[in-house]
Amino acid sequence: MSKGSFSPVIAGSAVTNAAAPVTPKNIPNRGGAMNPSVDAIRAQFPTAIKRAEVTWGETVIIVDRTQVHDLILWLHDDATQKYDYLSDVTAVEFRDFEQPIEVVWHIRSLPFRRFLRVKVEIEKGSEMAVPSVWDIYKSADWLERECYDMFGITFAGHPDLRRLLMWEQYKEGYPLRKDFPLRGRFSRSEQLRQALAANPEARYSKEELSIADAFEDLPEDMRRRLGSGERTGE
């Protein structure tokens, strides 16, 4: 596809003779029809899937950490799957400390009208790293940054893995982890001191400024800081 051209994706276009979709009713808590992609994955990656289950009509597969990137890449590229839409990347930590942390990818195939939830379990104590899917879906950029910010999970291969919601100098840890205290690790006055020490104007590089033309009109100290390539406050 050449740059600038745009081809719309028609939902359900790959399903032949499909009836109009209806909202299913009376979905059981467990069990039901499994997403046909699971069998195709089992044929393609015999050792990848650890478990597969259907919860509230949605298929969940728990896969091997080392194969998850290849698996999602195959689901995205294969003509019989066409999972072209990544709707979420997030993580779950359970209150039970022995239970592993789960990283969750929600992927959707618009042409086949399929939805698949891919999970990877990270055992407590093991390295908190999973492969990034940024090279497959560009929408993974901020989703993975948020997941890194909140859970401290490193996405190997992400081009710019910085904090997204908390500021970049945030030192207290990862707020959505179960061992994180609700009010943070520092006292209120220390939190406030650190927050006020940030310089809001120094948080942009020269290139990020939408008023790059007006660079010469900026105050002297700001020009000096941005000119020396400074990005962040502190």
Place this chain on the structure above:
Amino acid sequence: MGLSPRPDSNIVETTGDEPWITTKLDAFVNWGRKNSLWPMPFGTACCAIEFMATAASKYDLARFGMERQAFSPRQADLLICAGRVPFKLAPVLRRIWQQMPQPKWCISMGACASSGGMFDNYAVVQGIDSIIPVDVYVPGCPPRPEGLMYGIMMLQKKVSNERSKDKSLRNEMEPDAKSQLYIAPSVIDEVSEPFGNSVHQQRSGL
């Protein structure tokens, strides 16, 4: 048909019997200030929706001389902080306050801006009075327009009682670490153990 002279072109002779008043300068200046407070809305949450309702036609803030909403802090008298302020926004709010010219006032609208409200967590400032000085706190979650207007009228009363002789009103002090009055955050933590106070709360056991 010739041009007739404009009716107001006649020069009025001053005869010395025009009405005039005497008053104190403070009373006159304060009367002007309190009836032309230009608000700068700093809306971050649902309180801002209620502020919009207050400013719109039914409740009509223009009756209080607030016809003009200043969306630049440089042309504003009154900062209305409507909504919760996360720590990430704290330096921004402080910078906006510093950019406002004197005289300036601040209304903290709603529970979150005044005390952190229900957001007693790692991300939210527990009351904007730990960043900037606040004149009037309006309670409510969010406050009704009547509540905000009551707060504005309280502020007007406060403005009308100001005296230009009191220079300390307009002093803007940065915390000076060399001053004898300066209390380091670590000392505040120590003396406010174990419960903390409204501004400096200790972390919970959770």
